[in-house]
Amino acid sequence: MALLTPEDLENINKQLQEADSSVRKVTGLDIKGICKDFYGTTPCCEKVGIVPVTSGNGIIGSFSASLHAITGYFGFDSFVTDMPDVSGYYEAVRNGAQIILMADDNTFLAHNLKNGKIANNQPCTGIIYAEIASRHLKADSKDVLAVGLGKVGFPGAAHFVHKGFRVYGYDADKALLEKTVSSLGIIPFDPDNHSDNFRKFSIIFEATPCANTIPESVISENCVISTPGIPCAISKELQKKYGVELIMEPLGIGTASMLYSVL
Ligand SMILES: NC(=O)C1=CN([C@@H]2O[C@H](COP(=O)(O)OP(=O)(O)OC[C@H]3O[C@@H](n4cnc5c(N)ncnc54)[C@H](O)[C@@H]3O)[C@@H](O)[C@H]2O)C=CC1
Numbered sequence: 001m002a003l004l005t006p007e008d009l010e011n012i013n014k015q016l017q018e019a020d021s022s023v024r025k026v027t028g029l030d031i032k033g034i035c036k037d038f039y040g041t042t043p044c045c046e047k048v049g050i051v052p053v054t055s056g057n058g059i060i061g062s063f064s065a066s067l068h069a070i071t072g073y074f075g076f077d078s079f080v081t082d083m084p085d086v087s088g089y090y091e092a093v094r095n096g097a098q099i100i101l102m103a104d105d106n107t108f109l110a111h112n113l114k115n116g117k118i119a120n121n122q123p124c125t126g127i128i129y130a131e132i133a134s135r136h137l138k139a140d141s142k143d144v145l146a147v148g149l150g151k152v153g154f155p156g157a158a159h160f161v162h163k164g165f166r167v168y169g170y171d172a173d174k175a176l177l178e179k180t181v182s183s184l185g186i187i188p189f190d191p192d193n194h195s196d197n198f199r200k201f202s203i204i205f206e207a208t209p210c211a212n213t214i215p216e217s218v219i220s221e222n223c224v225i226s227t228p229g230i231p232c233a234i235s236k237e238l239q240k241k242y243g244v245e246l247i248m249e250p251l252g253i254g255t256a257s258m259l260y261s262v263l
Pocket residue numbers: 001002003004121122125147148149150151152153170171172173176207208209210213227228229230231249250251252253254255
């Protein structure tokens with residue numbers, strides 16, 4: 001799995017505020033409002049314990065501090081434990097944490113110790129980015145282009161299908177694309193090679209670890225590109241040229257989705 005870098009997380013508060021402003025422009029609601037409406041939950045002073053984890057590639061410099069800033073932005077009371085790993089988990093519980101946030105190289109979880117609910121960052125991220133894009137006030141149809149159908153992208157594509165959108169999907173892994181076409185009933189669509197099936201989209205969802213995966217030919221004026229994928233799916237030039245509203249942020253929107261889903 002592509003791991004975050006400290007550079008991805010620089011100025012996380014500014015990144016979150018900018019993303020929130022884009023979400024408001026696209027949907028009329030802020031991220032909090034979307035999460036509240038979608039999950040039907042509201043934070044009520046739950047204490048969040050953030051536990052650094054040293055396994056695998058180890059601690060990512062500003063990951064825990066970023067989670068502390070993010071939980072604060074969404075109105076949660078949180079703390080980062082002094083100790084990592086098992087000792088940190090013990091410390092979090094002993095200090096009254098109701099929700100645990102922790103991540104190794106493969107899984108980033110939120111666990112509510114009071115109601116037993118548990119959330120995984122990858123599906124929670126795909127679903128919330130899809131939910132935001134599905135509420136695009138200026139969408140010109142119910143057609144969606146979904147590029148990248150992995151651990152984040154597949155749940156996102158499935159969410160669009162469940163909400164009644166017509167999903168055109170693409171993944172560089174042909175076997176995965178075939179599996180997704182048959183399991184979700186999406187329409188295979190290679191954005192770089194679609195002469196026989198030319199179309200533009202006002203809603204695009206991208207979840208790949210590659211840059212510039214969305215070519216100019218599929219972008220319509222004032223389209224929304226909702227993309228958890230890191231790095232960015234389109235160039236700044238294309239974003240400016242077509243007035244694209246970009247929903248893109250490295251950690252906070254997915255974390256909010258996890259937290260609201262376990263309340
Ligand atoms: N912003 C956020 O909050 C989060 C961002 N991410 C990021 O989302 C991205 C996807 O993460 P996962 O789904 O866990 O990875 P994954 O490896 O499970 O899925 C990525 C998929 O993209 C496909 N792909 C790669 N290059 C492609 C290309 N050029 N065109 C089309 N498809 C291509 C791969 O075949 C794969 O199926 C990563 O960059 C990850 O860092 C992950 C979690 C949260």
